[in-house]
Amino acid sequence: MTLILRLLLKAAPLIFFFLVARALKGVLQASQYGRGSGGADAPPYGKDHTGQGGSAGRRGKDPYVVLGCTPSSSNEEIKKKYRELLGKYHPDRFIGQKLDEEFIQLASRKFQEIREAYEKIRQMRRF
Template identity: 55%
Template sequence: MNDPYVVLGASPSDSDEEIKKKYRDLVKKYHPDNYNNNPLADLAQEKMKEINEAYDAIQKMRERGSSDNSGYSGSSSYKSRGSAEFAGVRSAINSGDLAYAERILESSANRNAEWNFLMGSLCYRKGWLDEAQRYFRRAVNMEPSNMEYRQAYARMQNADSTYRPAGYQHHGIDLCDICTMMICADACCRC
C-alpha cells in the first residue's frame, strides 16, 4: 500500500486536526454523490477506499482508537426500484452496457415515465446532457410523485456541482444553498 500520508497529501508532522481536515476534503471530492451514474464511478470508489484505508492506517499509527471515525463508506450504484420490465435495462446501464440498454429501450412500446427516466439515465451516461434533461423532465411530468425521477431531474438542474476545490469557488450564491432551498421548499409544499 502507498504511504498513507502521501495518499492524504499530508505530512507526518501534521496535527490530528489537520489530517482530519485533509481527509474530509478528499472525502468530499471523491464522494459517490459526485460520481452518481458516472462512467468513472468505479475509479472514484477505489480512490475513496484508498483514502479511508490511509486515514485508518494513520489513526492506528498514532495509536488512537479509531472508534470516533471509522471512515466513510458508501455505494454508488443505485438500487433497482423500478418495474420488472426494465430491470434488465437498469442493470445494463449500471454496468455500462449502453448499446444493449439502448436497443431494448428503443424497441419497447411502453413509453411510460420509467421509460423516459431510463432514456434520461442512458443519455446521461453517454454525456448527452441536454437530451437527458428533457427525458427526465418528461418522466417527472408523467409521474410527479416519484422521488427517483425528481432527484435525477434536480441533479440536472444544479449541473452536478457538489464539489469545488478550495479557492475555485464561484462568487455569488452557492449552488448547495439553492439545492437546500429547493429541498426545504419541496418539504413545505407536500401536504
C-alpha cells in the first residue's frame, strides 16, 4: 500500500503537467479557429474592426480582444496584460519540454498574434 502511495506521489507532478499541457493545447487550438474559413463550426473568437463578428483573419481581430482588455483599459493595464500573455505563450517555454511540434507552432502563432495586437494598440494610443 505504501509503495503505491509513493508511486502516486512521485507521478502526481507528471500527471498534473500532462493535464495542463493538454488543456493549454486545446485552448491554443480553439483560438486558431478565428483564422480559418469561418465555417459554421468555428467558434467566434473576436470581432473585426468593422464591428462584425466572425473570422476575418489575423488583421480583422480586435487587438483589445486578443489581449483580453477593453478600449477603456488604462495603458498600464494593457502593458501588464501584454507581459502576462507573453510569459504564458512564449515558445521558448515549451521547446525543452518534449512537446510535439504542432503545440510549439500553436504557441508561436499565439505569441505573434499577441505581439501584433499590442503593437496596434501602441500605435493607436501613441505610447
